[in-house]
Amino acid sequence: MHSAxxxxxxxxxxxxxxxxxxxxxxxxxxxIPLYLLGGLAFGHGGLLPLAASEEFVATGAEIGVVLLLLMLGLEYTAADLVTNLKAQYPAGAVDFALNALPGAGMALLLGWGPVAAVVLAGVTWISSSGVIAKVLGDLGRLGNRETPVILSILVLEDLSMALYLPILTALLAGAGLLAGSITLAVALVTAGAVLFVALRYGRLISRFVSHDDPEKLLLVVLGLTLLVAGIAQQLQVSAAVGAFLVGIALSGEAAEGAHSLLSPLRDLFAAVFFVFFGLNTTPSSIPPVLLPAAALAVVTVFTKIGTGYWAARRAGIGSGGRWRAGGALVARGEFSIVIAGLAVTAGIEPDLGPLATAYVLLLVIIGPLTARWTQPAAEWFARRRAGTGPAPVGPVAAPLTGSAPGAQSADGLELPAPSSASAAN
Structure with missing residues (x-):
């Protein structure tokens, strides 16, 4: 009867x-927001609370996080990551300063303590690569000159997770300074070793993993990922980081084949993860934190727009492209929830989960709107300020060039490589 x-x-x-x-x-x-709302409806205090399947959903949610990071790692080669780090690290530093500090400040203002401040800093810092990739595709901007700048910032954020997650894991576990330093050192050595091996022997690893039979390829990649993720978690490095590093180590046909085979599994278990996060959030706990969540959302909308504008300006992109880059970066989503979920599991602060849920719900809805309307709104204000009268506000400029082959996003959308042939705006 229980199985039924x-x-x-x-x-x-x-x-x-x-x-x-x-x-x-x-x-x-x-x-994502509908999945979160579905979890709230099925969770404790919701309309239809679940009981029998809660343990299975919890395990499925952990697998979802592992697959999200694995698929993200498959998008990039080690050489791509090193190149992005060298070229775009100033934009990454600005991104961190403008968007992580508001979250940390809000946690301290609410009296939640330094550990919660580190958690909320991560929640407000990381944009949603999945949502942003989908929006860029829907708006026909995959060939625009500002798109590589957006992608570089997202890649730097994803790379930063390899350092951030081990630190966060150590803090949530209550590790002292020495233990936390050891954990970070292990993470750095592991990440460095994986990048070195991927750069030098990536083709050999991919050749070993690759197989013409999809079934065997799926079993080997999935088994290797779960094994490495489990070992990483035992070492207090984070299962998510282990999965991310496995994805980076694979390239070529092995990465392409694994991506196509694992995408449906990723989508299923990622959806389960968002539901699980909602299950662990009591709906009645959201209204008390709605005001600080809304205030934080407003602040970080402008800081993300500022980040994209500055990065695009540094890359020599015209005014319109700068505003489009800023507006496209606003959405938060999967990784903000992943970070908050780690804190909820550790029981750090009871209001942190509800605030993160409300925050992500707001920005995952606002993000596509800012991507569409930031440039027209900026041009309208500029015309008003210049005294030339309001300009007609259209939805968005058409793409300036066709999309070029490049990396794929977490949602499986093909994203372009930088192209000098793209127009200035």
Whole structure:
């Protein structure tokens, strides 16, 4: 009878997720906020609380995080990562300063302490590469000159997770200065070793993993990822970082084949993860933190726009492209929830999960709007200020050039490589 209840509950969850995804796709929205709302409805204090399948959903959520980071690692080669670090690290530093500090400041202002400040800094810092990639595709901007700048910032944020997550894991575990330093040292050595091996022997590793039979390729890659993730977690490095490093080590046909095979699994378990986060958030706990979440959202909308504008200006892009780059970076999503989920599991601050949920819900909805309207709004204000009268506000400039082959996003959208042939704006 217990197994029957588990099947019924899991079937209901997956069916509802599918329907919510269809609704989001019909209106051109990210399904993440609907998944979170679905979790709130099924969670404690919701409309239909679950009981029998809660343990399975929790395990599925952990697998979802591992697959999210694995797929992200598959998007980039070690050489790509090193090149991006050398060229765009000033933009990454500005991104961190403008967007992590407001989250840390809000946590300290609320009296949550330094550990919660580190957590909330990560929540407000990291943009959603999945949502942003989808928006760029929907708006037809994959060939615009500012798109590589956006991608570089996202890559730097993703790379920073390899350092941030081990530090956060040590802090959440209550490790002292010595233990935390050892954990960070292990993470740095591990990441450096993986990058070195990937640069020198990536083709050999990929050749060993690669196989013409999709079934065997899937089993080897998935098994290797879960094994490395488990070992990383035992070493207090974070299972997510281990999965990310496995993705970086694979390249060529092995990475392409693994990406196509694992994408459906990633989508399923990632959706389960968002539902699980909602399950662990009581709906009645959100209204008390809605005001600070909204204030934090407003501040970080402007700081992300400023980040993109500065980075695009540094790359020599015209005014319109600068505003489009800034507006595109606003959305937060999967990794903000991953970071907050680690803190919720550790029981750091009871209001942190609800605040992060409200914050992500707000920005995952606002993000596509800022991507579409930041440039027209900036031009309208500029015309008003110059006294030439309001300009007609259109949805967005058309793409300036066709998309070029490049890396794929977490959502499987192909993103372009930098192109000197793109127009200035």
């Amino acid at each position: 209840s588990v099947f019924i509950e899991l079937g209901a969850i997956i069916l509802v997720l599918g329907l919510l995804g269809r609704i989001a796709g019909r209106y051109g929205l990210s399904p």
